[in-house]
Amino acid sequence: MERITYPLLYFDIAPQVVLGFLVGTDLQVVEKDLERVKLNLGNYLQRQYKKYDDYPFVDLIDPKLRIMDFEVRPTYRDDGGSYPLSQAVKVPVAIIYGATEQDNYACHVPSLNGSFYYYEPKQFESLVQYFVTNALNQLDPPAVYKLLRYRKPKLDKVILKVNADRDFFRFGRVRPRDYPTLKRLTEPYPFPRNKRKQQSHLPEAAWELEMAVADVLDKLINTRSNVLLVGKHGVGKSAVLQQAIRKITTQSRKQQLDFTFWRIMSQRITASAKYLGEWQEQVESLVDELQSANGILWVADLIQLLQTGGEGAEDSVAAFLLPFLQTHKMQMIGEATPEQLESMRRLLPGFVQTFQIIRIDELSEDKIRSVLTQFAQYVQTRLQITLSQEAIDQSYRLLLRYYPYESFPGKGIKFLSRCVNKAQLANRSKIERADVIQEFVYQTGLPELFLRDDLLLNTRDLENYFHERIIGQSEAIARLIEIVKIYKAGINNPYKPIATLLFAGPTGVGKTASAKALADYFFGQGQKKSPLIRIDMSEFQHPGQMGRLIGSGKEVGQLIKEVRERPFAVILLDEIEKAARPIFDALLTLLDEGLLIDNFGRQTDFRNTIIIMTSNLGASVRSSIGYQETSTESSAYLSAIRKHFRPEFINRIDSVVFFNAIDSDDLRKITLKELKALTAREGFAKRQLQLLFDDSLVDHLVNIGFDKRYGARPLQRAIEQTIVKPMSYWLLENGQKQKVRLKLSWEGKLVISMK
Known part of the structure; x- marks a missing residue:
């Protein structure tokens, strides 16, 4: 059994006369004493529950009572005008207020038969003043003076015991609460209280988006329309839907409208289908149960409905649902980006036409900062963790620059929530600017040098870094240093990849090593995975293999998958000249705008990547090992590149x-x-062995580890055969040897001696 607690406001209006208001309802009782008031109201609630299996909705947690005085001038009104009395009077009004289960706040004024919700405690005073003053001004003088006769009220409670598993009886028929298809495929929203505690502490609040919430309410309730929210990632589409659903749920319980909401992921519709036609049967059962439950289906990934069920949009789940939507046999809500909306219009226009579209634009800077401040206040109240203003400002600046493809306030709330999680795990009660920077380093791999304006770039250290890792390529090093300097200055184009480069030259001279060195410098600080995404383009020599690289239909290509997992990375497209020519055309938008958008409007962003392509074109005229490249040879490389690639690709x-x-x-x-x-x-x-390499061994490796055709590539193989293999035998025979110095020399074979 579940216990429902109702606040009870009562007045001793005369000897042995007690007036009681059941807060949140329109129920009033007059009895001899408080106990009779409580008994009368409790019995009434129990009878209604037994008869209809229904009870008034209340969501106040730990309600509080406050008496506030309001000045009003009683006024008579008729068709001829208004006639205020000469003197104003002060009217004491009882206010019941407190937090709700929906992570907002409610205020009830029983004596004026009114209530309202608000989102922040600081809004309480102004909203109460406005609401009560407006309500008192609508009363005639006798009603005002009646309020003055009330004595000081007190607060108590009435308890109702209910059984959540009973059948629901309404309008003379029994309707089962247990909907098997809905239960299997969806989850009710708002979440039940026990499940809500397991959810993230992210607030489900639509701060600064109240107009959009009101628009959703109007279209869902008044016109019973299907609603589609359209906006960029992070503008607050989900928050608006969540807030609207909670409001409708609250209102429906009070007004006995009995709306229910069910959240579903598109893939679940077909995931359990084993035979032909099974998912269609499931959809029909889903629609029937939604009608029985007066339910509205919230599809979390609406565009997936066009990709699920069949080979194309015309035989997808969306197409199957279309007749139900057109005939108003079901009601649906969802969200999409502008790109996804255009894709749905192109693939299945009739499906989009069944929705009322509400567009949500990104908030202004002032409103974004207001949302972040309200989030900080929410965290302070809920978790007792303080977000400093410097931390909020720093996160705004970093996200504005480095995440241009996501929108505020979503990306701000998501990032700060991660900072809060870290603070909780570390038992810290305050989040400072340094904590924000460290979290950003962890997420992106970017060094603090790029994130902090107060850190200056040390050119000498930068040059030493690349010269230690890249040998003999001064021109390449100079270009990499330029990229670092431009990025540090913050003047790179934010709407393109950080840099797009083509490394040309013979094999085995350090092109891949240069890409790795750049990846480690840019993105190697916090990421667990390597910041270098390497793709061998020789595996994509036929046009039909484009799908494996970029993706086609429902399949996600290798490149797209890698970048979605690591949006901050260096992408190395090795031997680019070997790829099929149509792949070059597909890469044009990527190189120019840093974006790839598939047929379903799914967008992959490359604007936080460095794209490096390598090519051996023109290598047939290269110099032999031991001789420097000449300007003539550079011209030969460039000529070969221009012959192979189209001008628009090179540009x-x-x-x-x-x-x-x-x-x-x-x-x-x-x-x-x-x-x-x-x-x-x-x-x-682990054995703490110190290896000393004799010149004879080094000379031998120089002789066998380099090839005129393959450059330095054979060196690794030479080291494995010449040193690693013999050393493995030696270590197995001398495993007890630790903390010793070993001299390795070459005398026709590897000679190992202890020093």
Whole structure:
């Protein structure tokens, strides 16, 4: 049994005369004493519940009583005009208020038979003043003076015990509460109290979007329309729907309209279907149960209805539902981006025509900051965690610059909620600017250097970073440093990828190593996965393979999948010249606008990526190992590139970076760099072995690890065969050796000696 608690406001209006108001309802009782008032109201509620299995809705948590005085001048009114009395009077009015289960606040004025909701405690005073003053001004003098006769009221409660599992009886017929199809495929909204506690502490509030909420209410209740909210990601579409649903639920219980809402993911409709026609039967059962429950279906991913069920939109779940929507046998709400709306109009125009469209634009900066401030107040009240103003301002600036493809206030609330989660886990009661920056580093991998204006770029450190990782490619290093400087200055184009580069030159000279070094510098600070997305374009040599790369129909391509998982990354399209020519055309929009949009309006954003393509075109005229690249050879590379790629493709590339052939000095530097990396491997590190490489071994690796055709690529294989394999045998035989220095030399074979 569940106990429903109703606030009871009562007045001792005369000896042995008590007037009681059941707060939140229109029920009033006059009895000899308080106990009789409570007994009378309790018995009435119990009888109604047993007869109709229904009871008045109340959602106040820990209600409070406050007596407030309001000055009013009683006025007589008739068709001829208004006739106010000469003197104003002060009227004490009892106010019942408190938080609700819907994460907002309610205020009831029983003596004036009115109530209203509000979202922030600071709104209480002004709203009560407006509401009560307006209500008192509508009363005639006798009604005003009647209020003056009331004595000081008190607050008590009335308890009703109910059984939530009983059948629902209304209008002379029994209607089952247990809807098997709805229960299996959907979840009721608002969530039940026990489930709501398991949800995120994200507020379900539509701050600064009250007009949109009112519009949804009007279309759902007054015209019984299907409603589609359209706006960019993050503008508050879901928040508006949630707020509207909660308001309708509250009103429907009070006015006995009995609306219900059911939230569904499109894929669940067909996920359990095993045989032909099964999902169609499920949809028909779903519609029948919605009619029985007076239900409205909230489809969380509306466009997926056009992708689910059949091969195309014309035989999808959306097409199957279309007749039910057109004949008003079901009511549906959903949301979409502008791109998704256009896709739905193109694929199944009749489906879109069944909806009333409400557009939600991004809020102004003042309203966005107001929403973030209200969120901070919500967190302070709910979780006792303080968000400093500096933290709010910093998050706004970072999100504005680095997440241009998402909209406020959604992206702000989502990001600050992550900061709050971290603070909870760390038992911190305040979130400062530094905490916001650290969370942003963790999410994006960007170093603090890019996020803080007070940190200056050290050019010498920057040059040393790239020279340590890239050997013998001064031109390439200079170009990478330019990209870093432009990005640090904040003057890169925010509506394109950070940079689009084509690395040209012979194989094995450091093109991939340069891409990795840039990825680590830009995005290697916080991400768990590697910030380098590497795709071998030689695997996409036929036009039919475009779907595997970009996606087609319901399938998501490799490139799209990788970028959605890691939106801050360096994308390396290796050997781009080997891809099919139609793929170049598909990449034009990506290079120019940093966006890819599929047939269903799904958008993938590349504006926080650096796109690097590598090519060996023109390598047939390269220099041999040990000789520097000449300007003639650079011209040969550029000529080969221009012959292979169309002009509109080349024009969308920021710059072509030429990589030189490796000279003899660089060969040795690369070898020493690889040997240094070898010493960090786990087997050596855990034994604390110090490896010393003799010149004879280094010279041998230089001789066998480089090839005129493949550059430095054979070096890794040479190290594995020459050093790693013999060392593995030695370690197995001498596993007890720890914290020793080993000298490795070459005397026709690897010689290992302890020093």
